[in-house]
Amino acid sequence: MSQQHDSQSYYVPEQSPWPIVGAFALFLIALGAGTTIAKIHQTGDPGWGKTVLIAGIVIVVLMMIGWFKDQIHESMQGMHSEQLGVSYKQGMSWFILSEVMFFMAFFGALFYARVLSVPWLGGEPNNEMTHLVLWPDFTAMWPLEKTPDGTETQAMGWTGLPLINTLILLTSSITMHMAHVGLEKNNRKQMKLFLTLTVLLGSIFLYLQVLEYVHAYRDLNLTLDAGIYGNTFFLLTGFHGMHVTVGTLFLIVILARVWCGHFSNDNHFAFMAASWYWHFVDVVWLGLFIFVYII
Template sequence: MSSTAQGSTPYYFVPHASRHPVMAAIGLFFVILGAGQWVNGAGWGKYSLFFGLAWWLVVLYQWFRDAVHESEGGLYGHKVDLSYRWSMSWFIFSEVMFFGAFFTALWWARVHSVPALGSLDNALLWPDFKAVWPSVVAGATASPAGIIEPFQTMGPFWLPTINTALLLSSGVTLTIAHHALQHGNRGKTIAFMWMTVILGFVFLCVQGYEYFHAYTDLNLKLTSGVYGSTFFMLTGFHGFHVLVGMLMLLFITLRLMKGHFTPERHFGFEGAAWYWHFVDVVWLGLYILVYWM
């Protein structure tokens, strides 16, 4: 948000009627329609899904472009700034609940579901079954019924630890960039923002190699029982959030290079930074609960 003279900034900005909400809804309609048909065997479903995604992304680009023009035009005052801050806060809170549900699923499987399978009835049916979490007892990954192929669990060394260092470093570079922007040092801000974006991109590359290693060397797949499903569910959704956060920071960096934001008004930057730090904190929880325990 650019700063403008107090007298020219409206107390609260009400935009004109916009086509963007209904156009975005149309794109999402085709996404859901195509996904539902694709998973049920309809070949045309994938074309509907990709068409809907392309439509939706074009609408988002136009919508965000209009919002940037409004901001740079001095139409956003204090009340709009507050609304953006509350909106981003609630969005991140919803993401906390999102990951909280998946962490709870991991906890429930480890503490309740798997031990319950070791009851006397199941012990008589499957005497070779070990009712412990696979990462606790080596070799406890094979299925007595032969439904799940034996696999190896993913430890913290070295790829997850490297990714932890990358994300923590990106949090540091982002904080340095924020302080530089607050002091009006745009060149330093842009340099450290590019470093943050690159670190996020390298994180995704390392995670992609980790998945390749899991499938080819460890035989660890999404179908590898509850361990495989919770592992890929948690790390995969987090990786998607890293991708979204990296794109947010990339667009903020490009806006910085165009001269957007000032030391006094830069919530677009701050909102993306809040999201990135949230992604960092979630990864620390993943690193401990998924890879170490």
């Protein structure tokens, strides 16, 4: 189909294989990642889990390329009506809401450990007997720098790389907004410049987070096995890093489309969706920085 649809029509796309391909790829990633972690913990070798994980990642990349290609083709051929645009906005809003609830679960685990579990193990309130039976040497403090098996670790401070990364993400939110303003004003030079800066800042953030993880493992003995503090630290920052990776790839695709002359000041949902997602990632990091690093 290549005909132009009027604003009152609703375009129903043909059946697509990409949703089931994506679901299968995510299954492989979950299976491969879980198996890899378990095998490494047991034997020190990832075994077949590593192969399954890599296969899942490759299939996800291929799925994204194919699905993006189909969506871009439909958009550029004028198949998307105004009514469909409203559906896209609602869908993206619900998707971001689901992501908010995803992170709320991990923040909830963090608060439960800090506010309820740690004081309870320390004998408060009125829990001295359980404290003596379960862990008599336990000191109720956060972050927990000693695991039940006696392993000692150090907490990640908020200065240094975490503070630099916070400033980088805050700056990237500003550059993303300036790129959006450039698009709305039909100033494509401004849009290209600030969108490119946003991609660069996102990439720098990811690079610095890798350095932070290397520092945590090598110098602080802060690992995924380092008790509840290590668990919550890496789950929250790791999943956020994954979302920054997805957001950066999203922005790279949008930047490529901008250089190809796509989008106008009155038709740019994909650009707007990328902007929404990037601001969401920035807000989540602010919560992480405050509750994981500072408090």
